[in-house]
Amino acid sequence: xxxxxxxxxxxxxxxxxxxxxxxxxxxxxxxxxxxxxxxxxxxxxxxxxxxxxxxxxxxxxxxxxxxxxxxxxxxxxxxxxxxxxxxxxxxxxxxxxxxxxxxxxxxxxxxxxxxxxxxxxxxxxxxxxxxxxxxxxxxxxxxxxxxxxxxxxxxxxxxxxxxxxxxxxxxxxxxxxxxxxxxxxxxxxxxxxxxxxxxxxxxxxxxxxxxxxxxxxxxxxxxxxxxxxxxxxxxxxxxxxxxxxxxxxxxxxxxxxxxxxxxxxxxxxx
Numbered sequence: 001x002x003x004x005x006x007x008x009x010x011x012x013x014x015x016x017x018x019x020x021x022x023x024x025x026x027x028x029x030x031x032x033x034x035x036x037x038x039x040x041x042x043x044x045x046x047x048x049x050x051x052x053x054x055x056x057x058x059x060x061x062x063x064x065x066x067x068x069x070x071x072x073x074x075x076x077x078x079x080x081x082x083x084x085x086x087x088x089x090x091x092x093x094x095x096x097x098x099x100x101x102x103x104x105x106x107x108x109x110x111x112x113x114x115x116x117x118x119x120x121x122x123x124x125x126x127x128x129x130x131x132x133x134x135x136x137x138x139x140x141x142x143x144x145x146x147x148x149x150x151x152x153x154x155x156x157x158x159x160x161x162x163x164x165x166x167x168x169x170x171x172x173x174x175x176x177x178x179x180x181x182x183x184x185x186x187x188x189x190x191x192x193x194x195x196x197x198x199x200x201x202x203x204x205x206x207x208x209x210x211x212x213x214x215x216x217x218x219x220x221x222x223x224x225x226x227x228x229x230x231x232x233x234x235x236x237x238x239x240x241x242x243x244x245x246x247x248x249x250x251x252x253x254x255x256x257x258x259x260x261x262x263x264x265x266x267x268x269x270x
Contacts, residue, residue, distance in 0.1 A: 005123050007046065008039045040130035047115045047127060077110070078102070089256050093263035101262055104144055108137050109255045116196050116247035120240050128250075129197045131189065138188035141258045146181075149265030158265070188257060192250050199246045203239040 012019075012035040019036040023029070030036040062071060079085040083092070086106045090098030112128060119126030127133045149158045162181070164173035 004035060004039055005042075005125060007124065008035065008037070008042045011042045012037050038130075039125060040127040040133055043118060043125055043127040044115065044133060046124070047111060047118060051110060051114055077113075078106070084252055084256075086255055089259040090262070093256075093259040094266060095263070097266075098259070098262075101148070101259075104140075105255060105258050105262075108141065108258070109251055112137060112192065112254050113247060113251040116250060117244065119196070119200055120243050126196050126200060126247075128192055129200050131193045131197075134189045134192040135185070137192070137254070138185045141188060141261070142182075142185050145258060145261040145265045148262055152266040161265075161267075184257075184261060188254065192254055195246050195250050199239075199243045203236070203243065206235055206239065 016034075016036050020030070020033065023036060031038075058070060058074060061068060067075070077085060079087045083089075086109055087099060087102055090101050090105060092098070094101060112134075115128045115133065116126050118124050119129065146158075149161070152158070153161070162174050162177040163170035164177070166173075
């Protein structure tokens with residue numbers, strides 16, 4: 001059973017009744033009638049609020065002559081000397097028109113980054129550790145790059161991409177390419193969900209294993225308990241660092257792969 005955070009309980013206390021009425025009107029039975037608004041929905045809404053407030057706070061403070069520290073950090077997300085910013089990846093994989101894909105791909109990337117990092121705050125949880133959130137991001141990405149391909153080539157021209165360059169292999173290539181393209185939803189979903197879920201799970205398991213020796217030590221002697229308590233105090237710091245690293249890597253991957261998919265969908269034959 002997933003432990004509910006104080007924020008989830010609070011939101012359900014004031015908005016749970018309204019949510020139940022909406023579910024009843026739609027003939028949907030919530031898994032937990034006492035808390036009909038799932039925790040990952042609450043956490044995802046919190047991420048949207050945090051991201052929106054940060055953007056509203058930053059907008060009037062933008063400066064080309066004297067950029068502040070926070071502005072420089074956010075600009076590094078878009079473009080940086082190492083070439084792994086959102087704009088950098090899109091332009092590298094989708095050409096010079098990559099900048100026009102920044103709004104949607106960048107929004108999903110920032111959502112994933114903030115959502116994954118939310119888990120390092122005590123009593124809060126990463127919404128990306130719930131499979132439906134990565135799945136939603138993957139579905140939006142799938143629709144978007146196919147829509148871009150259709151806009152670029154036309155419906156018929158885009159379908160020709162799946163047939164391959166050799167016409168007599170088209171009956172074989174077409175179903176293979178269709179299945180491969182649809183599998184990208186699963187690939188994007190599982191990669192993000194499994195890594196964030198595993199990071200959270202490892203933290204809980206190791207912390208639980210280290211707490212038991214501390215409790216045993218305190219029963220024997222306060223000095224022994226204090227010495228053994230050093231490890232549960234330090235281990236969370238190590239796992240917080242690991243979680244931050246995993247969150248950044250997964251955000252990078254979830255930016256790189258959509259950029260590649262858009263590049264494939266809009267590529268012209270030569």
